[in-house]
Amino acid sequence: MFSNAHLAPIGEVTGPLSTVSGSSRPDVFLFDLNVLFDAHQGQMTPAFATYLRDFADQRLCYLLSNLNYAEIASRVPASVLRSFAGTFASAGTELWCKDDVLIRHEHRFSDDLFEFLAKVVLSSRYPFKQAPLIDNGPATLRVCLAGTRAGHSAKRAYLAWEREHRELDEVIKAVRMRFPDHSICKDTETSLLIMPASYSTAMVQDHILRRHKSARVIGYLSEAAAEGFAKPLCNAFLDSNIWSTVAGASDVSQLLSYEKRRMSEVAPRLVLES
Numbered sequence: 001m002f003s004n005a006h007l008a009p010i011g012e013v014t015g016p017l018s019t020v021s022g023s024s025r026p027d028v029f030l031f032d033l034n035v036l037f038d039a040h041q042g043q044m045t046p047a048f049a050t051y052l053r054d055f056a057d058q059r060l061c062y063l064l065s066n067l068n069y070a071e072i073a074s075r076v077p078a079s080v081l082r083s084f085a086g087t088f089a090s091a092g093t094e095l096w097c098k099d100d101v102l103i104r105h106e107h108r109f110s111d112d113l114f115e116f117l118a119k120v121v122l123s124s125r126y127p128f129k130q131a132p133l134i135d136n137g138p139a140t141l142r143v144c145l146a147g148t149r150a151g152h153s154a155k156r157a158y159l160a161w162e163r164e165h166r167e168l169d170e171v172i173k174a175v176r177m178r179f180p181d182h183s184i185c186k187d188t189e190t191s192l193l194i195m196p197a198s199y200s201t202a203m204v205q206d207h208i209l210r211r212h213k214s215a216r217v218i219g220y221l222s223e224a225a226a227e228g229f230a231k232p233l234c235n236a237f238l239d240s241n242i243w244s245t246v247a248g249a250s251d252v253s254q255l256l257s258y259e260k261r262r263m264s265e266v267a268p269r270l271v272l273e274s
Helices: 044-057 068-073 080-081 112-123 152-165 167-177 202-210 223-227 233-236 249-263
Strands: 027-032 058-066 086-089 094-097 100-105 135-136 141-143 183-189 191-196 216-221 243-244
Touching: 027 202, 044 080, 044 216, 044 249, 068 080, 068 086, 086 202, 094 191, 112 135, 112 141, 112 223, 152 167, 167 183, 167 223, 183 223, 202 216, 216 223, 223 233, 223 243
Parallel strands: 027 058, 027 216, 058 086, 216 243
Antiparallel strands: 086 094, 094 100, 135 141, 141 191, 183 191
C-alpha cells in the first residue's frame, strides 16, 4: 500500500496522504472498482457499502472501472452509486452520473480487428469457453476467454489454465504487431482490454479537473489497474495529485477512517464550480 504515492516534503505529511501546509485545495477521491472488494468477493459487503456511502456523502468521489456501467451497477449497491459524483465506466470512456451518461468517447473498431479477434478466440486452446467472449464498449474491446460474464469459479479455473499456458501474452504480441494504432493490456489476470490510440485513461484526470478546477485528485487503484488500463492515467497525474495502490476494501476502510478524522478538522464538502 502507498508504494506509488507521490511523496510530500518533510513537515507536510499528516497521515497516509500528503497535505501541503496552508493549502485550501479541496480533495476529490477516485476509486478503482477493484479496491472496493477484498479477494474473491463478488458483492460489496453491506457494512462497507454503508461506510463508503457515508464518506461519499461528505466528499466528492468518483468510481473508475474497466467494466461497462451495467456490470458496475450489478456489483455496487444503487445507494452507493448515487452518492458518487460520477462513475467512469468502460476504462473511463464513459462518465455516468445517477444512471445518466454525461460523457462518451466513441470509436468504431475496424472489421479487420473484429475478424482477427474472432479467429483468436476460436483458435484458443482453452476447452471451457463461455460465450460471449468479447464485450464491445463505446471505445473499448474486452476479451475474456473464460467468458465476459463468467462467474468467479469459472474465472479462477481459467486463471489456473492461463498461468500454465500463457496464451494471453501471445494474443497481446499478435495484436500489437497487427494493429499498432491500438493499445492492448491485461486489465485483469483473465482478460484483455483494447483501446484506440485516440483515447487514453489520462483523460479521466482532465474530466475531473474540468469539473472541479481547484481540486486535488486522490486516487486509490489496484495494482492490476495501475499496471494495466489505468497506467496512462497514473503517468499523467500532476505532481499535486496523489495515487496509491491498495489491496482491497480492508485497506480502503483504514484510509477512509483517517480521512474522516481529517475531515472533522477541515472544510465541508466541495461543490461543483461553474
